[in-house]
Amino acid sequence: MSLICHFIGGKRTEGQGTRRADVFDPSSGQVAHQLALGTRQDLDDAVRAALAVFPAWAATPPLTRARLMFRLRDLLERRAGDLAAIVTSEHGKVLSDARGEITRGMEVVEYATGIPELLKGEYTEQVANGIDAWTLRQPLGVVAGITPFNFPVMVPLWMAPMAIATGNCFILKPSERDPSASLFLADLFREAGFPDGVFQVVQGDKDMVGDILHHPDIKAVSFVGSTPIARYIYETGAAQGKRVQALGGAKNHAIIMPDCDLPRTVDALMGAAYGSAGERCMALSVAVAVGDVAGPLIDAMAPKVRGLKIGPGTDPESEMGPLVTAQHRDKVRSYVDAGVAEGADLVVDGRSIALQGYEKGFFLGGSLFDHVTPDMSIYREEIFGPVLAVVRAPDFKSAISLVNDHAYGNGTAIFTRDGNTARSFVHGVQAGMVGVNVPIPVPMAFHSFGGWKGSLFGDHHMHGPEGIRFFTKLKAVTARWPESARAGAEFVMPTLG
Numbered sequence: 001m002s003l004i005c006h007f008i009g010g011k012r013t014e015g016q017g018t019r020r021a022d023v024f025d026p027s028s029g030q031v032a033h034q035l036a037l038g039t040r041q042d043l044d045d046a047v048r049a050a051l052a053v054f055p056a057w058a059a060t061p062p063l064t065r066a067r068l069m070f071r072l073r074d075l076l077e078r079r080a081g082d083l084a085a086i087v088t089s090e091h092g093k094v095l096s097d098a099r100g101e102i103t104r105g106m107e108v109v110e111y112a113t114g115i116p117e118l119l120k121g122e123y124t125e126q127v128a129n130g131i132d133a134w135t136l137r138q139p140l141g142v143v144a145g146i147t148p149f150n151f152p153v154m155v156p157l158w159m160a161p162m163a164i165a166t167g168n169c170f171i172l173k174p175s176e177r178d179p180s181a182s183l184f185l186a187d188l189f190r191e192a193g194f195p196d197g198v199f200q201v202v203q204g205d206k207d208m209v210g211d212i213l214h215h216p217d218i219k220a221v222s223f224v225g226s227t228p229i230a231r232y233i234y235e236t237g238a239a240q241g242k243r244v245q246a247l248g249g250a251k252n253h254a255i256i257m258p259d260c261d262l263p264r265t266v267d268a269l270m271g272a273a274y275g276s277a278g279e280r281c282m283a284l285s286v287a288v289a290v291g292d293v294a295g296p297l298i299d300a301m302a303p304k305v306r307g308l309k310i311g312p313g314t315d316p317e318s319e320m321g322p323l324v325t326a327q328h329r330d331k332v333r334s335y336v337d338a339g340v341a342e343g344a345d346l347v348v349d350g351r352s353i354a355l356q357g358y359e360k361g362f363f364l365g366g367s368l369f370d371h372v373t374p375d376m377s378i379y380r381e382e383i384f385g386p387v388l389a390v391v392r393a394p395d396f397k398s399a400i401s402l403v404n405d406h407a408y409g410n411g412t413a414i415f416t417r418d419g420n421t422a423r424s425f426v427h428g429v430q431a432g433m434v435g436v437n438v439p440i441p442v443p444m445a446f447h448s449f450g451g452w453k454g455s456l457f458g459d460h461h462m463h464g465p466e467g468i469r470f471f472t473k474l475k476a477v478t479a480r481w482p483e484s485a486r487a488g489a490e491f492v493m494p495t496l497g
C-alpha cells in the first residue's frame with residue numbers, strides 16, 4: 001500500500017510525523033493508501049523553503065510568471081485524463097465529472113496568465129503642482145490554502161494560480177480524504193518550471209490546520225469547507241492577524257415557477273441535485289415549488305430519481321458514484337431517516353441499494369422528499385448527499401422569503417419564463433451566486449466565486465478580480481522631484497497647491 005506524502009522544497013517527503021490516516025477507494029470500500037499526517041516541523045520546513053524563494057519570486061516579472069502559467073495550463077490539459085482518474089479513485093465522482101472540475105480549475109490558470117494586465121495599477125499625473133501619484137499591488141508573502149474533499153483539483157486551483165501569479169508562495173493543505181491529486185498538481189507546477197518552494201503541499205488533519213493558523217510567517221489563509229470550520233478558521237486566523245477568506249457550506253434553493261419549462265427544469269434539477277452524489281457546495285438541495293407546479297414536478301422527478309444509474313465512477317454508464325466515506329454515507333442516510341421521522345413525504349427512498357460486485361462500496365441511491373417544511377432538519381441543515389427536498393410555496397413572495405430567511409446564502413436559481421419575476425429575484429435574493437434558468441451558477445474564472453451569510457466569512461470572494469485583491473497589498477505612492485518642492489518646512493496638512 002503506497003504512502004501519500006508531502007511536497008516540500010520541490011521534493012516528495014514522508015516528513016517527520018508518524019501519524020497515518022487511511023485513504024479509501026469509495027467504490028470498493030477498501031483502504032487504498034495511507035496518508036502521512038504532517039507535524040509543525042513539516043510545516044516549518046515548507047515555510048522556510050517558501051521564505052527562501054519568496055524575494056526572488058516576488059521580484060520575477062509578471063510576464064515571466066504568466067509564461068509559467070501558460071505551461072502549467074498546457075500540462076493540465078495534457079494530463080487531465082490521469083488526474084481525473086486519481087480524483088475518481090479517491091473521491092468517487094464519475095470520470096466525466098472529474099474532467100469537468102479539472103477544466104474549471106484550469107480556467108483559473110488561464111485567467112492567471114493575464115497577470116501582467118491584471119496587476120496594472122492606477123496613475124494620476126499632477127495630483128498637485130509637480131506631484132504624481134500611483135498605486136501598485138504587491139504580494140503578501142507565504143500564504144496557505146486549506147481545501148475540502150469534494151473538489152480536490154478545482155478548489156486548490158481557485159487559490160494557487162491567483163496566489164502564485166501575484167507573487168506569493170503558496171502552501172496547500174488538502175483534504176485528508178482525497179489527497180493524491182495535490183501531489184499530482186505539485187508535480188505539474190514543478191514540470192512547468194515554477195521554482196521550488198513556490199507551490200508546496202503539507203498533508204494533515206485539524207492539527208495541521210491549527211499549526212497553519214498559528215504560524216507567524218503565514219500571512220493569509222484561503223479556506224473552503226463546512227461552515228463550522230470556516231467560522232473557526234476566520235475567527236482564529238483573524239485573531240492571529242492574518243488575512244482570511246473562509247467559504248462555508250450551503251443549502252441552495254431553486255424556485256420553480258408555474259410558468260417554467262418543466263421538462264428542462266426537471267433535467268436541470270436532476271443534474272444539480274444528484275450530480276456528484278450531491279457532494280457539491282453548489283448542489284441544488286431544495287426545490288421550492290410555487291403554486292400548482294408541485295404535483296407535476298414531483299410526478300416528473302420521481303421516475304427519474306428511481307432510474308438514476310448508480311455505479312463506480314470509472315463506469316462510463318454511471319451518472320452517480322459512491323459517497324466519499326462510509327461515515328459520510330451513514331450521515332446522509334441518517335438525514336433521510338430524520339426526514340421521515342419529522343413527517344416529510346419520502347417519495348423516493350435511496351437508503352438501501354446493493355450493487356453487485358461493489359457490496360462494500362459507499363453507495364447510496366437518490367432520495368426525493370415532498371412536503372418538506374422549514375422547521376425540519378432536512379431543510380435547515382446541509383446534507384451534502386443525493387437528497388432533494390421539495391417545499392411547497394403559494395407564491396413567489398413566500399418562495400423568495402424562504403431563500404432569504406435561510407442561514408446559508410451560497411447559490412440559488414429560479415426557473416421561469418417571466419422576465420419581471422426573474423428580475424425581482426435577481427434584485428432581492430440574499431445569496432452570492434444567482435442563476436436564472438441556470439441550475440449551478442458557478443461564476444467563470446474571470447468573475448469571482450463566493451456566497452453570503454453562513455456561506456462565507458471574510459470580505460473577498462475566490463478567484464477573478466477578488467482573488468487578485470485577496471492575495472495582494474495595495475500601495476499608494478505620491479512622488480515629486482526636489483525642484484518642484486517649496487522651500488521651508490510646512491507644518492500644516494498638505495493640500496493642493
Ligand code: NAD
Pocket residue numbers: 146147148149150151155173174175176204205206207209210224225226227229230247248249250280281382384410451455
Ligand atoms: P470540512 O470542513 O470537513 O473540511 C475542510 C478542510 O478543513 C479539510 O482540509 C479538513 O482537513 C479541515 N478540517 C476538518 N475538520 C477540521 C477541524 N475540526 N479543525 C480544523 N480543520 C478541519 O469539509 P469537507 O467535508 O471536506 O467538504 C465539504 C464541505 O465543504 C461542505 O460543507 C461544502 O458545502 C463545503 N464546500 C464549500 C464550498 C464553497 O465554495 N462555499 C466549496 C466546496 C465545498
